[in-house]
Amino acid sequence: MARRLTFVDQGYQLEVYTDSKLLDPETQAVFRERAATADIVYVEGVHSAEALGILAQATEKAPTFVAFDCAPALHALGRLGGLASVNPGPWQQLQARLSWTAAARAQELTRSIQTLWDRHSSDDLVSLLLVLVDAFVVKVPRLDSLRASGPLALARMITKCGPQIFACVNDPECKAALDCLQSCSPTDQVCSYRCIVSHESQLLEDFSLCILQKHNCLGKSADIPSLPDPPPMASHRGQPLTHDLAEALFIGWLGKEEWSWRVVAGQNAAYDQFPCQYQIFYRGKAKRSMWYDPVFQVRTVDGQVVWRRRHYRVRRAEVPGTFHFSVLDNGVISKEFWRIVDVPDDLSWALFAYSGAASAAGQVYTGAVLCTPDGAWPAPSQENRINIALRASGIEPWELFRVDNGCCQGMPLGVPEKDATSNPAEQSLMASCELLFAPTTSSRGGTSGLSAEPRS
Structure with a gap:
């Protein structure tokens, strides 16, 4: 988590101590020194009476103290920006001591961080810490673009x-869909995207396309994160990786199967948790054109099971094994930078890492997907190599979400007969993306397809 915070801003510093380490005199001395000047103290899962006493004494000057799943005495120390909770408990309403406006903000803040913690994902923990930093230490630019817009924005929309x-x-x-989105915290991408995929419709796309993408009525902007920046694999089957070979790795098992890859696990809490994820990479009719259609199952907010499909343009980046992706998703363009981190010779699995931004929505994200031909977990013999690839991508293995591939029927697979986008508005918008993503180098040679060796 400390490393992931530096991916957002190198100036954010997080020091981590376990309750057992606090009992070590040398570590305890360092902790007391650091805690005396800490802006935020975040505590999770501490029940030791000895550690509790040390924490209570050493952190008394910290203006913000947040505890989850701890002994009641630690929850009683909870405070936000120097304001203690009204009564003992993990999160108590603060309205009694605040103005109406400040009380509403405090209530929204506590609701937001409680929701983030309840989902128990690494992405959500990073978001929780960033929300606290933004509220009580320094404004976080990544969150600033998500703040509510004023009356001028409403006037522009109308x-x-x-x-x-x-x-x-x-x-x-x-x-x-709008009511569902309104119920989400502005910084909660998991909640927002679940609302969107649950209530997809042409009217929602038209609404978002006009307000966000065409006219940017809310004045949002966002750039693709530069970190983490894992290197793409350099070679495959003893040959240097070329653009053609990298594309063939993406195409993977398509032909032998109706899909290129199936996702076994992913790292992003908003986009990689959906059940039954199929990846379809295929070449277009135009020279060197390539497309990517992910197909995935959604369990909507009202309990239905539906299938969704997206349609990405894929363009080569400068370095073989890196690519620019672009997609019009429910009226908003997302631009992504993908890397092929590792694929073994027998194509038994693949790790793809990505970072992206939906600029008109002010959202940025990173993630990675571990894929196999059949959706089954790779062989145990591959664990060490997979973990090395994950850590090279700034991801610990425990951060992955296992994808539910247990009930996957009726998926809308197949390669489209036309590789054009589906409507004139999308064609016009995506053409501008294509200009932005024009490859800077050309690479010929390599293979136009890749056959898979038998898997053990």
């Missing part, structure tokens, strides 16, 4: 996109 707004709020499904 002026530029009145018909789309009217159509959406008068349609039950589109209105349900």
Whole structure:
């Protein structure tokens, strides 16, 4: 977690201590020194009476103290920005001591960080820590782009996109999507994307396309994160990796199967947890064009099971094994930078890492997917190599979510007959992305396809 915070900003420093280490005199002395000047103390899972006493005394000057799943005495120390909880407990409402505006903000903050902690993912823990830093230490630019917009933004929306707004709020499904999004904290990408995939409709796409993508009524912007930046694999089967060979690795098992790869596990809490994820990479009709269609199952907020499919343009980046992806997802363009981190000679698994941004929505993200031909976990003999690839991507193995591949029927697979985008608006928007993502180098040679060796 300390390393992942530095991916957001090199100036963020997190020091980690276990309760047992606090009992060591030398470590305890260092902890007391650090705690005396700490802006935030975050405590999780501490029940030791001895550690509790040390924490209570050493952190008394920290203005923000947050405890989860700890002894009640530690929860009683909870405070946000120097303001103690009204009563003992992990999170008590602070309205009694605050103005109405400040009370509403405190309530939203506590709800947000409680939700993030409840999901128990590494992504959510990083988000929780960033929310605390943003609220009580220094503004976090990554979160600043997600803040609520003012009345001028509303005026722009009505002026530029009145018909789309009217159509959406008068349609039950589109209105349900807006209500669902409104219930999410602005910084909660997991909640927001689940609302979007649960309530997809043409009206919602038209609404987002007009307000966010075409007119940027909310004034959002975001750039693809530069860290982590794992290197792509340098060679495969003893040959230097070329652009053609890298594309063939993406295409993988397509032909022998109806898909290129199936996702076994992923790291991003918002995008990699969906059940039954199929990856379909295929070449287009135009020279050197390539497409990527992920197909995945969604269990909607109201309990239904539906299938979703996306359509990405894929362009070569400068270094073989790196690619620029772009997609129009429910009216908003996302741009992503992918790396092929590792694929063994027999194509028994693959690790792809990515980082991306939906600029018009002000959102950035990173992640990785571990894939196999059949959705089964790789052989135990591959564990060490996979862990090395994960750590090279800034990911610990325990951060992965196991994908549920147990009930995958009726998936909309197949390679489209046309490799064009599906509607004129999308064609126009994606053409601009294609110009931005034009490859800077050309590489010929290598293979146009890749046959798989038998798997052990």
